[in-house]
Structure formats: C-alpha cells, structure tokens
Amino acid sequence: MSRSDLSKVAHQCLWLCGIPSVIGDERALADAVADRFSARWPMRRLGNNLVFGGPTAPGRPLLAFFGHLDTVPGEAHPPVVLPDRLVALGASDMKAGLALMTVLLEERTPGRGAVDLAFVFYDREEGPYLENGLGPTLAALEWKLAITLGICLEPSANRLQLGCLGSLHARLTFSGRRAHSARPWEGENAIHKAGPLIHQLSTRQPRETIFGGLTYREVTSLTLAQGGTARNVVPDRFVVNVNHRFAPGTALLEAQSDITALVGGAAEVEFTDLSPAGDVNLTHPWIRHLIDDLGLTPEPKQAWTDVGRLSEAGIAAINLGPGEPSQAHQAGEWVPLRHLDEGLALLERFLGHLG
Numbered sequence: 001m002s003r004s005d006l007s008k009v010a011h012q013c014l015w016l017c018g019i020p021s022v023i024g025d026e027r028a029l030a031d032a033v034a035d036r037f038s039a040r041w042p043m044r045r046l047g048n049n050l051v052f053g054g055p056t057a058p059g060r061p062l063l064a065f066f067g068h069l070d071t072v073p074g075e076a077h078p079p080v081v082l083p084d085r086l087v088a089l090g091a092s093d094m095k096a097g098l099a100l101m102t103v104l105l106e107e108r109t110p111g112r113g114a115v116d117l118a119f120v121f122y123d124r125e126e127g128p129y130l131e132n133g134l135g136p137t138l139a140a141l142e143w144k145l146a147i148t149l150g151i152c153l154e155p156s157a158n159r160l161q162l163g164c165l166g167s168l169h170a171r172l173t174f175s176g177r178r179a180h181s182a183r184p185w186e187g188e189n190a191i192h193k194a195g196p197l198i199h200q201l202s203t204r205q206p207r208e209t210i211f212g213g214l215t216y217r218e219v220t221s222l223t224l225a226q227g228g229t230a231r232n233v234v235p236d237r238f239v240v241n242v243n244h245r246f247a248p249g250t251a252l253l254e255a256q257s258d259i260t261a262l263v264g265g266a267a268e269v270e271f272t273d274l275s276p277a278g279d280v281n282l283t284h285p286w287i288r289h290l291i292d293d294l295g296l297t298p299e300p301k302q303a304w305t306d307v308g309r310l311s312e313a314g315i316a317a318i319n320l321g322p323g324e325p326s327q328a329h330q331a332g333e334w335v336p337l338r339h340l341d342e343g344l345a346l347l348e349r350f351l352g353h354l355g
Contacts, residue, residue, distance in 0.1 A: 009340040010086065013099035017088035020076040026069040026123040033069075033098075033121055037105045041119075048123040049137040056111040061148045063286075063354070064118040066134065066306060066317075067098045068125030072329050084337055091335040092323030097153025100322065100343050114355030118147070125306065129275040134306050138313055147315050149286045151347075154305045155323030155335075158343045160296040162287075162318060163248040163311075165216060166277030167304040170259055172197075172240050172267040174227075179234040190238035191227050197266060198222065201242075209247035212280030214300040216247035220262070241272075245304070248277040278307035284316050289353055294346070296320075303328075320346075 006014065021029040030048040037043070041052040048069065055062055071090030079088035088095070101119050108117060122133035129135075138144050174194045179187025206217040220242060227238030246255045252274050263269055281287055282298065290296045301307065301319050310317035322343035323335045 006081065006337070007341050009099050009103050009344045010337055012102045013086055013091065013096055013335065013340055014079055014081065016095040016098050016102070017079040017086065017091055021069050021071055021090065022073050022076065023070040023124055023126045029069050030121065030123070033102070037102070041105060041110055044140075046137055046140055047133065049133040050119075050121040051137065051141065052105060052119040052121075053110055053116065054118045054141075055143050055146050056116050061115040061354070062118060062143075062146050063115050063351075064120060064147045064150045064315075065101050065104070066120045066122070066150055066152045066310070067094055067101050067321075068134070068306075069098070069121050069123050070126050071095075072126050074331070074333075082334075085334040086337060086340075087332060087334040089333060091327070091333050092155045092325075093328035093333070094154055094321060094323060096155065096323040096335040096340055096343070097321035099340060100153060100347060103344055104347065113351070115148070115351070128273045129309075130273075132306070132309070134309055138309070145314060149284065150307075150310045150315050150317035151321075152305050152307050152310070152317060152319050153321030153343075154301075154303075154319050155325045155328055156299075156301070156319050156321050157324055158320070158322055158339060158346055159299055160287075160290055160318060160320055161299045161301040162212065162214060162278075162282070163216070163280040164278035164301040164305045164307045164319065165218075165245040165247065165303060166250060166252065166255060166308060167273070167275040168244050168246075168252070168255055168259065168271060169273040170242050170244070170256075171270045171272050172242055172263060173270070174238040174240075174267045176234070176236045176238070178229075178236040181232045181234055184234050187234040187236070190235045193266060194238050194240060197263065200262075209249075211247050211249045212282055214280060214298065216300045217302060218244075218246050220244045220259075246277060248280050250277060252276055275304050276308045276312050278305065278317070279311035281316050281318075286354070287316075287318060290318075290320075290350065293353055294349060 176190030
C-alpha cells in the first residue's frame with residue numbers, strides 16, 4: 001500500500017510515529033500537536049502535557065480522551081507502511097490511540113453536540129508512577145470531577161477492557177558476608193540466600209482473581225538482579241527487583257503486605273514504585289451503551305494503565321483503543337491498519353449514540 005492510499009487516521013498515525021518521543025524526550029511531539037490544534041481548540045499546556053477542550057457549560061456531560069505521548073526506549077527508525085500494518089516504535093503503544101484523538105480534534109468542534117469533549121496528551125507514562133505527567137495535569141484541572149467518562153486509548157485491539165491490574169516494584173536486598181570463593185565457609189553468600197525466593201517464584205503459577213465478574217491473573221516476577229564484586233569473591237550483597245501485579249479490589253497496602261509476607265524477612269524490602277489498580281464499573285450508563293447498544297464484550301485489562309490513576313481520582317474510566325496489546329514494547333512494533341479505521345468508526349458510533 002502506498003502512503004497516498006492511507007486513510008485519514010492512518011495518515012495521522014504515520015505523522016505521529018514520524019516524530020520520535022522516547023520517554024523523557026517528548027517535547028518535539030508535544031510542540032507538534034500543540035501547533036496543529038491550538039488554534040482550533042482551547043488548550044492548556046503544562047510542560048509537555050496538553051489539554052484540549054473541557055466543559056463549555058455547567059451540567060453538560062463531558063467525555064475525556066487520554067493518551068500518553070511517550071514510547072519506551074528503542075531505535076526510532078522511520079515508519080514503514082506495509083499492506084496491512086504500520087511498523088514504528090510506539091505504533092501500537094500508543095500512537096495509534098493518539099491518532100484517533102487527533103482525528104477527532106480535526107473533525108469535531110468545541111461545544112457542538114450533546115456532550116463536551118476533552119483531550120489529554122501527557123508525558124512519561126512509561127516510567128515510575130510519580131513521574132507520570134498525568135498526575136500533575138489532573139491536579140491542575142479544576143473540572144476533572146466533571147468528567148462523565150474517561151477513555152484511555154491504550155492498545156486493546158478495539159476491545160472494551162475494564163479496570164487494570166495494580167503494579168508495585170520493590171527492591172529486595174539480601175545481605176551476607178564476603179569471603180574468598182576458595183573458602184566460602186568463611187563467608188555467607190548473599191546470592192545463595194536468595195535461592196529459596198527465586199525457586200518459589202519460578203514455580204509459582206498465576207493466581208486467578210475474579211472482580212466485577214472478570215478474571216484477572218495476579219503475577220509476581222523478578223525482573224532485575226545485581227550482585228557480586230569479583231568472580232572469586234563470595235558476595236555480601238545481592239539486590240533484585242520484584243514486580244507484583246495485583247487485581248482490582250486489592251489496595252496498595254494489601255499488595256505491599258503480600259510482598260513482605262512472601263519475602264518472610266529473608267531480605268530488606270524497599271518499595272520503589274506503587275501504582276493502584278483500576279476500578280471495574282459495569283453499571284455506568286455510558287459503559288452500558290458500549291456493551292448493550294454497540295455490542296462490546298467487557299474484558300479484564302491484564303496490565304496497568306492510567307485507568308488506575310483516574311479511578312483513584314474518582315473518575316470513571318475504561319480502556320478502549322486500537323493497537324495490538326501483544327505488540328506493546330516489542331522490537332519491530334506494528335499496528336494493523338484496519339485497527340485504526342475500526343477504532344475511529346467505533347468512537348464515532350459511540351459519540352453518535354450519545355447524541
């Protein structure tokens with residue numbers, strides 16, 4: 001397929017993918033989006049975070065779209081268009097979702113229609129929870145609780161995914177005593193002390209938890225490890241990172257207690273990143289429209305998204321966006337072109353149903 005044959009939303013995705021925005025380097029993309037739409041929509045900018053639209057009159061329903069500008073690190077090759085897909089860093093996660101937002105910004109007019117619209121573009125989502133740009137952006141929006149429903153356009157293959165897993169990271173430090181590796185009995189090997197936990201997690205199966213009628217899989221993984229000073233020295237320190245993903249309905253303090261109990265005093269535990277789980281709302285009238293009138297089947301979100309942050313702020317929110325979830329963070333990441341057109345058609349149907 002030639003670029004001239006691309007649909008309008010595919011052209012927007014191609015444009016967005018052509019502007020590198022690895023986490024921490026989102027300014028160029030934020031500038032491009034601001035320059036393109038600020039004359040058409042009222043805009044507020046906080047650093048690299050952009051908010052277009054918002055309430056136009058008291059009492060009007062407000063639908064807000066949320067999308068992060070950043071991608072994970074990777075080689076930012078020029079986008080490649082193939083007959084069925086667009087290949088680029090961040091194509092699925094989540095410039096495909098941003099493309100839908102930009103098309104709506106071009107085609108809709110502030111204050112027109114039965115509902116008001118807001119579009120929130122933010123930075124640093126792929127990093128720690130406290131560095132995520134959506135946090136201070138929400139804090140600055142005096143009208144955030146007027147949002148009737150938030151849509152996070154994270155990759156979900158245009159399926160309705162409710163809630164999200166919570167996520168915590170903890171640094172576990174195992175302590176021992178240095179010795180010469182020829183006489184290990186004179187020391188205490190910190191790496192060996194981690195052995196029971198490593199074995200336990202390597203054989204631990206995902207725990208299925210039902211919340212809101214949906215089944216989430218709670219998992220715990222060791223993702224980083226550092227220890228030792230030389231190949232002939234028994235190490236006195238071994239540090240691992242544990243990432244625990246927990247189901248909606250589990251509070252952060254409860255998830256922390258689970259990790260503390262798992263470690264059982266074998267290591268010092270320091271929690272480094274805490275992201276709350278997202279709420280599951282099957283009674284919200286607009287979510288019921290998506291299920292009952294548009295025929296979407298609710299699924300669990302087996303990942304963390306900013307639905308968790310929005311839930312914590314008291315904002316009802318869902319995950320609904322183009323892009324293959326399995327392509328997120330992959331080398332050679334791509335988005336199916338049909339997802340872009342189908343996603344836009346779905347949002348337009350939803351907006352039409354709202355009036």
